Structures are given as structure tokens and as C-alpha cells.
Amino acid sequence: MTNSIREIPLSESFLIIGSNTTENHPVIGSMIKNEVINKGKKLVVVDPRKIELARYADIFLQIKAGTNIAILNGFAHVLIKEDLYDKEFVQNRCEGFEEMAKALEKYTPEFVANICGIDDPFKIVEAARLFAASKPMALYYCMGITQFKSGTNGVKSCANLQMLLGNIGILGGGVNPLRGQNNVQGACDMGALPNVYTGYQSVSIDDNREKFIKMWGSEFELSKNPGLTVVESLNGVLTGDVKAIYIMGENPVISDPDQSHVIEALKQLDFLVVQDIVMTETAALADVVLPACAFLEKEGTVTNTERRVQLMKKIVTPPGEVKEDWRIIMEIANIMGANWDYKSAEDIFEEIRQLTPSYGGITYKRLEKELIQWPCPRENHPGTQILHKDRFSRGLGLFSVVEFTPPAEDIDPQYPMVLTTGRILQHFHTGTMTRNSKILDEICHEAFIEIHPNDASNYNISNGEEISISTRRGSVRVKAKITDRVKPGIIFMPFHFAEAAANKLTHDAMDPYCSIPELKICACKIEKVNAIGGLSE
Template sequence: MNVTLTIDGKKVEVPRGITILEAARMLDVEIPTFCDYKHLMPFGSCRMCVVEVEGSDRLFASCVMPVADGMDIHTDTARVKRARETVLELLLTYHPLECPICPQSGRCGLQDMTFEHGKDYGRFGYIQVKKRIDYLSPLIEMNQNRCILCGRCVRICDEVQGEGELDFTNRGFPTVVEPSFARTLDCEFCGQCIQACPVGSLYSRIYKYTAPSWELTPVRTTCPFCGVGCTLNLEVKGDRIYHVLGVDDEGSINSGFLCCKGRFGYEYVHHPDRITEPRIRKDGELVPVTWDEAYEYIAQGLTGIRDEHGADALGGIASARCTNEENYLFQKFMRAAVGTNNVDSIARFAHFPGMEALRKAFGVEAPTNTLNDLTHSDLIFTLDSNITEDDHIAGLKVLKQVRSGKARLLVANSRKVKITRFADNWMRHSPGTSVALLNSMAFTIFDEGLEDKGFCEKRVTGLEELRASLQDYAPEKMKEVTGVPAEQVRDAARLMAAAEHATILITLGSASPYTGEDTVAAAVNLALVTGNVGRLGAGVIPMSEYNNVQGSMDMGALCEFFPGYQPVASEGNREWFEGQWKTKLPATDGLSAEGMILEAKKGRLKGLYVMGENPLSSFPDREAVKKALKNLDLLIVQDMFLTDTALLADVLLPTSCGPEKDGTFTNTDRRVQRVRKAIESPAHTRDDWKIITELSTLLGYPMDFANGMDITEEIARIIPFYAGIRPDRLEKDGLHWPCPRPDHPGTEVLHMDRFPSGLGRVRPVHYQEPKKTTANYPYILIPGTLLYHSGTTTTMAKGLNEVAPAAVAEVNPVDAEALEIKTGDWIRLTGMKGITEVEVRVTDRSLPGTIFVPTHYRDVHVNALFGYSAVKEKGITCVAAEKTERIVVEERDVGGQLTKIKKTVQEIQQKKLQASDKTGPEISGG
């Protein structure tokens, strides 16, 4: 229902219930405000937004005053102006005029308001009150002297992040904003408070005192860390990034919010350990060479192997981090220039199995809905997902929908993570039992007659086979398997069936290693039988750990598919691609990533080209991978850093990174977005696509592209569902595929009218009992990700390393007592494939009998503990644990010689304490 009112003489009809401020913005009438902030509830504290309303003798704060029919509002009268001037005078009375050094200078709300609404003098003078400068964390600093108490930071921390770390303390004039009890921040270090602050009170410790805002150039691009694909501005000067801000456009996926990686993780770009020149292994050492020398070495090596052993003795590992354009060219290079379908990527382990489940059910290897579509969901089910850490901004969307009361929340997770605090039903199932849990929910739906009979009759096939397969999955029977009480499972099933718009979010990859094709298939069954597919706010979205894992698969970085998921084995497909690429192509499926490692280990794969991937750290069975890589005649690695894999390379090619290149990423919900070059890459490094084209030309297959966007145009010609995705259409927030024509708007919700395969297919999926713990291996390993890291690049960001400097295993107090360990101790984990050591935190976040260990840390080799079978079968990995003394190696100059001395961490700590007792606290710096 609408109401009619007048604002500054303009009559307007607006929805009932909105505020005067919102109504004014609909008319493009500007009303100044400090405390109002998009995405936050109205607060009404700053009084800058006051207006006059005819018939009332007082002023109203427009940000909290709802509209009423017949209102006649004035926003710019003399009385209103005087009120605003007074507010500014009062704020400036205590606000230090240190604009020349303030990090917000040039974009400060108080500066802008003073110029526009203030007076050229103040009646109250300036009263200096010295308040603290709080070093809240290694990333965030707060200068209380500049704070105007607008409350934005307090509210964004609570309402958006769900953390509530900041609050108002004291009352009256001594009021300040700070963490309770004046402690340091114990939060997610997202920096939302920094971006929300209208003045220079909160700011980044990384970027402060680096460059004034007016010297910085914003470059709009896409975040390169996780699969959400946040839009941000990299603010640059010369060839350096000085500041990062989230972009809040209509339709942007992140609404201006960023996680700690997206805001503070770009220090890796300027890290001194970047590789800046090609290297070739000579006499056991990687020595610098020219690009021509490196290219000649590679060309001779590849052609030599191909001539002697055939093209299938060569393989390539593409990258879920590189752009679509680079992945497209890489697989084209392997197929057309080298002559093999041996090309694959980390998606084989991380994402592809889940996509296969979607293809078999719907006919499309992609999520059904978008993350922005969650605003239409009335129930959200997060499965095996620590979504606020794995895909942080997606987690914020879930929290917003749930905390606003618009959606119920189901959570199935063995760990106590942040999202479980907000759940209507948290099913804490045993690791590896997700299929049993989902099947018992599906059993309940059939048992209680809760299936969507109309939807199932019209749009689903395989229903009776599924129903029959579920007879042994009654929740009462499954309690012994899953550990979840039967009534709790039944309640979850009822909530799912009652929802009109239910979305299932499933995390895939190392963040959820026991979630594979069968789990996703069981989740799809649940969505189909409840009719929650093919409409707004309802569907299945597998969440990706990597920024471009979806795009790498779309581009054909899979051994059995050409770009666009066209099967390699199809003669018609092969002939079509041969016509497009003007060369003969191999006729059989290639080796998968696992297959290449196994064949290299056997000595049958002779050469491997790795682009932007670190198999030694990211693939299962570290020792097997290491043996395979060492067994190669030729290992080419194309990367930014000297990774574990790069250390074994015969040739090392230095590349540019995300902020130094143009192209596109495809995020977890099929959104194709621009990646823009913000700065020049270091001298002697080259873009991945450029390296591929130059190598291809040397091998006799020229590729002629002027830039990354030329490759985007070719992709549009090659992949039917990318046909309408052209560079000029990606200037803002991107497009969701399928987008088959240049005038097509993109497709946000799939399968609204029909499935590509005709009917949606449910299919029986049976719980396979995982390997059980034994007396020798009594603990279940839970590998996973952390909010602060996502691979090699983030561990090269100094600020993030100060927040999360090392891997820490989570051990339940029950197990800690049995192992006689405490927080800060070290344990040795022994699996059937290898050993690693890690520091311990004792916490009830993990179930008894399980040990969570974060991946991505170079010195903790989690992938040494499990093999390919555990990943393929999604079986659990069992490990032994024992207390150990951490050994570190110190290098010392002893008698003029560099000597390595082994010591335990405990010995080093004890010496520091003894020194501190004698000399006082240790002080670093000079």
C-alpha cells in the first residue's frame, strides 16, 4: 500500500512504512546524515538529517521518521539549516583538525558536511580532549579523538557481521566506542567498521600514512580469493596498491562488504619473494635465464618427449585461480599445440564430483540459483559448511536473511562453528555420514506424506525407485550412524518440506573433504521431492573454495570435456572443435589429475606443465605426488612464488597476478565478472595467457591475441552458454550464464520452466560406511580452511600472517585429557600416508574423536595424511596423535661457519622467559 506526500514542493507516492529519508532519496533530494548507512537499521543519533513537517513545531530525524499520508516535508529551510550548523559546530568543538595526516582526508564525511552545511567560524571554539589511540589488532587501529559517535561501526559489527565486538562504553561526554573492557579485538577482522566510518577514526594499520586519497586511482575488479567473487576497488598509485574498498552497486554480490582476505590480503602482490625472472635447473640449481632461453628449453623438452614417447606422455595441470581466458588457452594449448587431452585441474578433487551430481539430476553442471537469490529464501540449509569462514560474504547473506526473521536455518555440521549459533536446528552428525542424514530426512518426507506431490508428478522422474531405496533410512535407525536424534532429523525434514523457497548450500573442496558426488546427489533428491528447484530462493548451490573453479571447468580444463562440457569422446564434438581450432585433435579422453600423478609415478608420463597450481601442497597423498614429480623428465611450473612444487621444477616461469592482468572469473553461482589490470607486473614477469601463446607459436601452432579480452571474444564463439558474454557487457556486475545471445540478460535461476534433460531425476544414493577408527588410528582427521587464508598468496600477506601466523589443530577437551596435552602444545599426527606436526588448541568446537587441522600452511602438510582413495570415495581419514616436542632449526654463525642447531620450541620459549626475568621484557626495534 502506498501513501502520498510532498517533499520540497514535489508530490510523490511512496510505499507505506519507509522513512522520510528513503522517500527523499527516491526523489533525488539530498538530506545529509552521518549515522545512516545502507544495509543498517535506522539509528537516529547524529541529528544531521532533521527536516520540518508542516503542522508540527519540532524537527524530525528523517532517518527514523516513517512517512504518513498527506505529509508536507521541507528539507532545506532556515530552521533546518541552523540545526545542522549547530550539530557541526558541536562535533568540531572536540574534533582534532589533523586533516593533513588523517587517512580519511579527502573523503571524510565531516569534511564534506562542513564545506556544504557548516559555517566559517564556530561559537564554541576548540576544546582539546586527549583520548586513546587503540591498536585493536594487527590490521585495525582506532583514534578515539576523531570519533563522532555515529555508531556505524558498532552496528555493522553486530547487524552485518554478527560479532558485536564494538560498543558504546561510558555515558555522556566520556562515551567512547571500543571493545568491551578496553581489550583488543577478538573478531573476524573484516574491516567493515573501517569502510563504514565516515571520519578517520577507524583505519587500516597496513595502509595508514601511505598515500592521500586524492592521489589514488580506483580500479574496479573482482576479488581473487574465494568463489564468491566480490567486487572491489583497488586504489593504486603508480604500481602499488595502497587501499582496498568494497563496491556497493545495485546487483553487486557483496553489497560493499569484504572479508579480511579481500580487504587486507593484497600485500602478497608486493612481496619481495615474488619470482621475477625465468629459471632453468642446471647442476641441480634453478638459475636465472632469459625468456628466450626458457622458451627454447621448454620447446625442445616438449617436442623431444612427444617425438620419442607420443603426445600422451605429456600432461598439463590448469588453475582454479587463473582467469577464464588463461584456462581456456591452456587447455587449447595442450590439445591443439601439444596434441593430448591430458589436461585437468584441482577441480577434479575440489568441485567436479559435486557438479557431476547436478548434471545427472538436472542436465547442467552448475548451481541452480545465485547467492543474491538468498533474499527470497524462507529456509536455508547449510550442509557440511563453515560458510562464514569458507565463503565469508555468502555467510553474511545467510546471517542477514536469518537474523531478519525472513528465513529459518538448518545446519548439518560436525563442528561447532559460527553459523551454528543462529540455527533453528543444528544437526551435529558424525563426519562422513551426510548421505545417511540426508536419506533419513528424505525418508521422513515420504513417511509423513510431505513431498510436493504436484511438483513431483509434473517435473520429477525416478521417484518410486528413490522411495523404495529409503526403507532402511528411518531416523530412528540412523541415529546410531549419524549421532543425530531421530526427532531432530524429523523436525529438519518437516521444516524443509514446509518451506516455499528452500536453498541448500553445500561446501566442496578441502573445506569439506568428505562431501562428494553422493552427498550432493542426496541433497538434490531432497530439493526435488520438496519442490525446491526452479524458482526464486529455492535450489542447490555447491560452494567453491577457489575463485575460478567453476570457470576452469567451463573452459574445458577437464580431461574428458572440451570447453562448454562437450564430451571429448564424441566424434561430432571433436570435428567441430577441429574446425574452430584449425588442427587435428586427439580422439580419446585424457588422464585426470590423479591419473597424471599415478602415470608419472610409474614413469609413463614424462612431462608435466603446471600453471598456477601447487600439486605438492593441494593434491592428496603428498609423498606420492612428490615421487611422481621427481620422476618426470620435464616439469614446467608457471607461478608467482617458489612454491613446494616450483622447487622441484626443471623450468620456472614467473607470472603476473590477479591485480596485474585483464580477464574474467566465473564465481560459484555462474556469474562471469571482469578482472581488471590495476598495476603493472614486476619487470620480466609475464601474463599467463601471453606465455601460453608464445610457447604455442614456438611449437608450430600460432595463437594471435592482442590482450585477454580478445580471448573472451573467442570463448563467446566457442561456448554456447557464454555466447552473449562480451567484454563490453561486463563493465559493472557481470552476467550469469547461460547467456546465449548478445542481447540476453543472463540467467539467474535455472530450470524455472523445464530441465534440459526434460525431467529432474532423483536417484537412489546409498550410505557407504566409511573406514572406522582403530586402536592404531583412533582419531578422525577433519581438514578444512580458515577465514584468514586461502592458499599460497594469503600466506604471503604480512597482516594476515600476524592475525593467523600458523596452523593450529582443534582438539576436544576429552581427547586432550587422554593425550595429556594443553593449548600451545604440539602433536604429531600419523596417517597411513604420512606424518605432520601441528600446534594444538583445546576446544569443544570439534567432536570427541576428531581433530580439525587447517590446510594452506606450508609447514603443516595435511595432504600427507590421506590418499586419493579417501578423496574419491569421500571416506574418512583416520590418524594417530601423540604429544611431541616441536623441533625447529636455528642457523648460527659459529666460528665463522653457518651451523644448523636443532632445538625444541619449549627450549626457545624457556630461554626467552629466563632472559626476560633478568633484563625485563624483550623489546624489538631500535
């Protein structure tokens, strides 16, 4: 997030796009609801489903799945055409405006409405006017923007809109991605990506590599080439280029696209190690399972969605032979010939500080007393609540020319419907924790699909009836939930349930820039399951 959660009361309006905020980030969602319901703040929601926040929206645009870029370009087109954009900010803080404006000329409300499946093009105009009249506007997005083959361009479109409105570097504004887990921001900060070291320092830059080699005392040359993403690693198994995989705190059998492909790859490995707190579907395939500590059984830091670094204390003694993740890694490394001698998580954090400028001023002592957001380069630095206040990291903000491109897989007569996947309030990711909660699992104990009443009528499907949903990758059976939350032709399915895994259906088409798979959309078909378990059309 460029801004901070505590700024929500300072926003005059909100754009929620690609985020089911009240279900996936309920604290932030409830804060936004409070501002809209009780304080009259303006709200625009853009989503393929009628999410809860749509009930409170001044304008709800129920777009076709995968058309985020078109609608964002449409907003920008109106702002430029009607001279509603922030000229001072654009002139003084940005570059590339003329090129972007020319590319946006064709994104008229009518053109965009046709792409997005919006009945009334004037709603696009109304939304753009609302943004211009209600500053600061805060934009919030989640995986409904990023999990497409055009995900990177979707984020660029969000940035284009907020720069155009002058909503960057000010209280209550910003481009605010809501991260999927409590420490996914921290994991990325620590270099859990194939192309960077800690603090997003590129592996391809010589000075970065030399700094890390010197600190680590490595006798080996660190590669200047980026590594493989998750999808690329699994593809590499099937080509014979990857022989072993070490998985920590991840359950790709349920969470990754094209489940059959994932299982085939994991079974073909010479050696699979899984380190986790429970026996997951992935761990069941492992040659070795290493039991790791849960969060209350260890100390360390987590960094949340607003870049806030928080100290976590050990509360519970780990059972049996369970160990902290860092200790397991260190012991394996030392058996393999390393000479690591960390005594605590704080020792490792001190090394992180020395190597990572954005964390340089953060210490355990400070975290005992302060709430600190990176970048915090010095110990006398207060941390950074808002990014890009005076300048962008590159100097001027760059407007990007972003064209709408359709999703990788289109519908056809054999697969005439669109499947989109996501999370629900009661469960978290692959359900390894929440489905072990009796209360949560009783509330929602099985997979389902949401299907529009028109489609249910066309297929003669009753509410609660078991149906088969199939794609080019596989098929699962689930109960039907008839609702107008989805548009005709669209099916929504949560991915938490191993016994009816949504990712048995999804495909692994990837964003060419960051290799994120297109988990949010694919073509599918549905069929009735008759009383004796056979299929009927």
C-alpha cells in the same frame, strides 16, 4: 549454483551442509546470518564441527564426518513417510520417484542417527518438517560434500532433497555449491577438466570434436578419450606413463593428498614446468619456472560461483619479464610449431563465444555495463538467474537411488581417531598469498589441531601443547587447541601451513565417477611430544 546470491533475502529457510560458510565464503555467510538473526529466517546446519553458523541454527546436527548421504536420505525418508513432499513438482517435473522412495524406506530417523552419531533421532524429523513448512529453502554446500569417495552421490542426494521439496527453478531455492576460488567456476567452464571442452561439451562426442578441430584448424585428430585427473597424472608418473607436467597456478605439494607421494612423483618427472606468481613449494621442484601476471596485472574475465561472468581490467604494469598466462602459452605453442595470433584476452573470449553456446551472447561490450550469468546464448539474451525454471537439461529431473557408503579408511586400534581437514578464515588454500600478509599471518601464524576436551584429557594433552599426529602416510607436529567445536574422536586440522602440511596425512582414495580424492577424512593417531622432543604415549 542453480540460483543467485542476490536471492538470499528471498529464502525462507536454509540448509547448510558441508560448508563452513562464514569462514570460507564470508560475504555469503554474512548475508545468511543477517536473514536468520534479523529477519527470523529458519536455519538448519549439518556439519562435523560446530561452525559459527551453528550458533544461530534452529537445528544443528553434528554428524560423524563422511555421513552426509545418510542424513540427506533421512530427511527425504521423513518427507515421504509424512507426506510432506511437493507432489505436484514430483509428478510434473521429475522421474524415478518410486525407485528412490523404495530405497529410502530403511533410512528411518533411528537408522540414520546411528550412522551419523546423532543422539536424538527426532531432530532429523524436526529438520525435515522445517524444510517442508518454510519454502523456499536454499541448500548450500561446499567441499564438505564433494571431497569424499562418495562425493558425486553426495551431490545427487542434495538434488534429490531439493526436487522432493520443489525447491528447484524457483526464487530463493536451489542447490547451491560454493566454489573454492573466485574463478574455479570459470576454469571448469573453459574445459580445465579432463573429459570436456568449453561449456562442458564432452570430448567423446564426434560433433564436438569436429567443431573444435574446424575452429582451431588443427592438423591433428583430437582424442575422443578423456584425459587424466590430477591424482591420475601423478600416479602415471610413478608407472612411467607420464614424463612431463606443466602446472599453472597450482601448488599440489601442499594442496593434493598424500604429500610424500606427490613429491616422489614430481621429482621423478623428466621435466616439470611451473607457471605462477610466487615461488611455491611446487615451483621449487621445477626445471623451469615461468613468472605469470597477478590478477591486477592482466585483463580477462572470471566466472564466480553463481555463474556470473565479470570483466577484469589491468590496473598495474607487470614487473620484469612477467607475462599474462595466455601469452606465455601462446609463445610456447608457437615455438612448438603452432601459428596462434591472439592480440588480446578479448580475442580469445571471442573464440570462446563461438565455440561455447552458454557464453555465446556475452561480449566485453556487454560486460562493461551488465551483470550476466550463463547460459546466455544470444546477444539479446539477458542471461539466466535461475537454472531449471521450466525444464531440466535432460527434460525431467531424475531422482537417484543413492546408498550411504562409509569412507575409504576406517579407524582401528592403531589409528583410533578421525582426521578431517579444511580452511580457516585468516588463510586461503596453500597460503602462498595470505601467509605473505603480515597482519593475517600474525593472527594465525602456525598449524594447529582442534581436539575435544575428552580426548585431550584421555591423552593428557594441555591447550597449546605440541603433539604429533600421524596417519598411514606420514606424521606432523602441531599445537593442540582444545575445543568442543569437534566431537570426541574427531580431530580438525587446517591445510594452509607448509611446515605442518595436513596433506602429508591425507590419502588419495578417489570418487569413482569424478576422481575427486577423499581429502576430508582419514584415520589417525596422536601422541604427546615431551620436553626434549621425543615421543611419549
